[in-house]
Amino acid sequence: MEYFLQQTINGITLGAVYGLIAIGYTMVYGIVGMINFAHGEIYMIGAFIAVIAFTLLGMMGVTWVPAAVLIVLVTAMLFTAAYGWAVERIAYRPLRGSFRLAPLISAIGMSIFLQNYVQLLQGARVKSIQPIVTGAIPLIETGHFQVAVTYIQILIVTLTIALMISFSLLITRTRFGRAQRACEQDQTMAALLGIDVDRTISMTFMIGAILAAVAGVMVTLYYGVVDFFIGFQAGIKAFAAAVLGGIGSLPGAMLGGFLIGLVEAYWSAYFSIEYKDIATFSILILVLIFRPSGLLGRPDVEKV
Amino acid sequence: MSRVTTSRGANHMAVAALKDAGLAGFVALMLAVPLVGFRTIEVGSGLGLQTRFDWVAYCVIAVIAGRLILNFWPPHWRIRRRAKAPHVSNAQHRTTMKLVALGGIGFAVALPFLPFADRYVIDLAITILIYVMLGWGLNIVVGLAGLLDLGYVAFYAVGAYSFALGSRYWGLNFWEALPMAGALAAMLGVLLGFPVLRLRGDYLAIVTLGFGEMIRLLIINLQSFTGGPNGVSGIPRPSFFGFPFAREAEAGGPMPFHELFGLDYSTQHRFIFLYFIILALALITNAFTQRIRRMPIGRAWEALREDEIACKALGINPTNTKLTAFTIGAMFGGFAGAFFATRQGFISPESFNFLESAFILAIVVLGGMGSQIGIVIATILLVALPEVGREFAEFRMLLFGAAMIAIMVWRPYGLLSRRSPTIQLGSGA
Numbered sequence: 001m002e003y004f005l006q007q008t009i010n011g012i013t014l015g016a017v018y019g020l021i022a023i024g025y026t027m028v029y030g031i032v033g034m035i036n037f038a039h040g041e042i043y044m045i046g047a048f049i050a051v052i053a054f055t056l057l058g059m060m061g062v063t064w065v066p067a068a069v070l071i072v073l074v075t076a077m078l079f080t081a082a083y084g085w086a087v088e089r090i091a092y093r094p095l096r097g098s099f100r101l102a103p104l105i106s107a108i109g110m111s112i113f114l115q116n117y118v119q120l121l122q123g124a125r126v127k128s129i130q131p132i133v134t135g136a137i138p139l140i141e142t143g144h145f146q147v148a149v150t151y152i153q154i155l156i157v158t159l160t161i162a163l164m165i166s167f168s169l170l171i172t173r174t175r176f177g178r179a180q181r182a183c184e185q186d187q188t189m190a191a192l193l194g195i196d197v198d199r200t201i202s203m204t205f206m207i208g209a210i211l212a213a214v215a216g217v218m219v220t221l222y223y224g225v226v227d228f229f230i231g232f233q234a235g236i237k238a239f240a241a242a243v244l245g246g247i248g249s250l251p252g253a254m255l256g257g258f259l260i261g262l263v264e265a266y267w268s269a270y271f272s273i274e275y276k277d278i279a280t281f282s283i284l285i286l287v288l289i290f291r292p293s294g295l296l297g298r299p300d301v302e303k304v
Numbered sequence: 305m306s307r308v309t310t311s312r313g314a315n316h317m318a319v320a321a322l323k324d325a326g327l328a329g330f331v332a333l334m335l336a337v338p339l340v341g342f343r344t345i346e347v348g349s350g351l352g353l354q355t356r357f358d359w360v361a362y363c364v365i366a367v368i369a370g371r372l373i374l375n376f377w378p379p380h381w382r383i384r385r386r387a388k389a390p391h392v393s394n395a396q397h398r399t400t401m402k403l404v405a406l407g408g409i410g411f412a413v414a415l416p417f418l419p420f421a422d423r424y425v426i427d428l429a430i431t432i433l434i435y436v437m438l439g440w441g442l443n444i445v446v447g448l449a450g451l452l453d454l455g456y457v458a459f460y461a462v463g464a465y466s467f468a469l470g471s472r473y474w475g476l477n478f479w480e481a482l483p484m485a486g487a488l489a490a491m492l493g494v495l496l497g498f499p500v501l502r503l504r505g506d507y508l509a510i511v512t513l514g515f516g517e518m519i520r521l522l523i524i525n526l527q528s529f530t531g532g533p534n535g536v537s538g539i540p541r542p543s544f545f546g547f548p549f550a551r552e553a554e555a556g557g558p559m560p561f562h563e564l565f566g567l568d569y570s571t572q573h574r575f576i577f578l579y580f581i582i583l584a585l586a587l588i589t590n591a592f593t594q595r596i597r598r599m600p601i602g603r604a605w606e607a608l609r610e611d612e613i614a615c616k617a618l619g620i621n622p623t624n625t626k627l628t629a630f631t632i633g634a635m636f637g638g639f640a641g642a643f644f645a646t647r648q649g650f651i652s653p654e655s656f657n658f659l660e661s662a663f664i665l666a667i668v669v670l671g672g673m674g675s676q677i678g679i680v681i682a683t684i685l686l687v688a689l690p691e692v693g694r695e696f697a698e699f700r701m702l703l704f705g706a707a708m709i710a711i712m713v714w715r716p717y718g719l720l721s722r723r724s725p726t727i728q729l730g731s732g733a
Contacts, residue, residue, distance in 0.1 A: 034506065035506045035509070035510065045339070048338075048339065049338045049339070051344060051351070052338055052339075052342045052344060052353065053338075055344060055350075055351045055352070055353050056353060058350075059352075059353065075338075078334075079334060079335075079337070079338045082331060082334035082335055083335060085331065086331055086335055090709065091709045091712075091713075095712055095716075098712070098716050099716060100505055100506075101450075101452050101506070102712050102716050103712075104452060104505075104506050104509060105452075105665070105669050105708060105712055106708065106709045106712035106713070108454070108662055108665070108708065109666075109704070109705045109706070109707070109708025109709040109712065110705065110709055111705070112659070112662060112701055112704055112705035112708070113702060113704075113705025113706050113709065114705070115701075115705075116699075116701040116702040116705060117339075117702060120698065120699070121339050121340055121343065122339065122343060123343070123344075123345075125346070127344050127351060128351075129350070129351060130350060232658070236510075236513070236514065236517070239510060243507075243510075274521075274524075274525045275521070275525065277517065277518075277521055278518050278521050281514035281515075281517060281518050282518075284510070284511070284514055285499075285500065285511050285514055285515075288500070288503055288507055288511055289499050289500065289503075292503065292504075292507065
């Protein structure tokens with residue numbers, strides 16, 4: 001029971017990270033109808049910027065942890081947003097109206113490009129940083145086993161929930177959110193009504209990148225190791241989360257993220273850690289076969 | 305009067321162009337500062353930073369200059385984007401292509417006997433032909449049937465492992481294992497394809513990607529059977545219909561190849577023989593594709609690629625039709641895999657990762673999905689160029705990624721931009 005509780009806590013933490021990345025997939029899919037295959041790389045770039053920023057702050061002597069984390073978060077969000085914008089502008093915008101698979105192929109190209117770009121610039125070695133947020137709150141103590149929530153886990157989950165709430169408000173209450181939803185429904189009509197469709201799509205990519213950057217910073221804090229290849233695995237899992245929750249649905253992405261995180265944690269704990277990726281892929285495939293619209297998504301209608 | 309407005313218009317344009325270049329420069333600065341400007345290095349137990357702000361400056365200047373040149377470039381010099389495949393008359397195109405193809409085959413057959421063909425050249429040619437074959441196999445799936453398969457390497461792996469393990473456990477030789485490799489890969493194609501082929505295009509791509517990774521993970525984790533991450537070594541070389549390529553005959557074994565033909569022993573014979581095997585396999589793949597394109601099933605693939613709903617209305621079963629394409633593509637992947645195993649003598653799961661799938665896909669995309677000759681040209685470009693420019697080897701994958709984007713943006717129908725159905729109404733074909 002204690003073991004189960006501990007795995008649940010770990011799973012929820014992991015799921016929060018997947019959920020943050022999954023929102024980027026879901027939003028982009030909703031508005032331009034394509035899988036942004038390079039989104040995992042954006043997350044990886046966010047994590048690298050976090051490592052660089054933490055190292056820089058350490059060299060400058062900023063030792064007060066909350067300030068350091070806040071500065072790194074803002075820096076990573078800012079610069080990763082630039083990457084999100086550039087990816088859309090270079091690889092996807094020229095392809096609007098091309099044939100169906102063109103953006104996906106271009107996205108794969110972008111993903112390979114970014115992976116190698118980071119590898120060439122930062123080296124292929126794994127980067128590790130010292131633990132920054134340390135400490136834990138013990139919940140239950142039973143002789144030999146202790147269930148604990150670390151501060152970093154609390155930080156990840158609260159930050160994710162806070163971002164989720166503000167993000168939902170952004171989509172439902174603001175002018176930009178209305179424009180975004182209008183573009184999702186019908187881009188031509190939205191353009192006729194005076195919405196700058198290009199700008200709205202760019203903003204969507206930037207918001208997705210910002211959330212991925214937060215996920216990247218959190219993972220850097222949580223595990224302390226980053227390499228140029230982390231985007232691929234995390235990207236597929238987050239995509240699985242987006243599909244599980246119903247692609248196009250924001251609460252779905254979050255729910256899917258938590259579910260995938262929990263499945264991964266339980267699978268590693270109770271079955272075998274080697275097969276945890278196979279378990280996630282199987283969920284993705286089963287969901288797509290039996291319920292392609294996901295848990296919270298609307299079924300899409302085939303049109304001529 | 306009119307002069308004034310023109311110059312004012314030109315001024316306006318110049319200001320807009322400068323603004324645009326400035327914006328591009330700003331974005332380049334944002335992109336370059338964190339990742340180009342700083343490099344993390346290991347210092348003792350922790351990390352240190354190196355700064356490279358000169359590089360950042362070069363990047364920004366290059367982007368601004370590029371943007372300015374682009375803006376002031378005379379409009380009629382610009383590369384025109386081809387969103388639609390150009391129309392060339394079918395008959396004329398076919399004759400040119402036939403000539404090119406015949407010339408290419410003639411050259412390929414003569415290659416090992418040309419004076420410059422040393423071991424290195426033949427080895428490179430074998431690598432190129434493996435990728436040509438894989439490209440042609442994947443072309444059936446992606447180019448003809450329009451299914452984006454990101455896990456093609458799974459079938460390549462199954463082919464390679466079925467020969468490697470077949471020889472290890474049951475002592476199969478290459479010729480016995482070759483049909484088995486194709487059959488096993490095709491079976492896996494049916495198994496994987498049947499549930500997932502009803503999915504929409506981009507979902508299918510991700511699911512096949514997942515399958516590819518699953519096969520790789522299974523190979524790694526079933527350590528006692530597949531050798532796990534250490535791979536399988538000691539895979540036998542093919543023999544010339546039972547006559548081995550060795551200096552001396554084994555005791556009681558058949559005589560070696562060079563004695564059979566009364567030649568002097570040369571290690572090159574084996575490479576030339578391998579070269580002809582893969583050439584034959586590749587040409588079979590090509591002949592098969594060319595034939596099947598003219599059969600009802602091949603036409604159904606192309607029709608399905610163009611419009612799935614219309615096909616359904618005409619009574620074509622989309623799932624079964626796609627399944628045949630998927631299976632046949634898988635089968636050729638399996639053949640290529642068996643050849644790869646015998647050529648390398650050693651295989652490990654690392655040869656079958658996602659990048660390999662992406663590489664084969666890049667070949668098909670660059671070649672112009674559906675064009676057989678385009679695939680050959682694309683393979684030669686992608687495989688041979690990095691060999692020539694060894695010092696750029698580390699930029700290889702970077703350039704691939706960039707090339708895939710560039711091709712999609714400027715020539716979405718590939719280097720030989722042409723993707724028209726094999727038959728059209730009124731073309732008399």
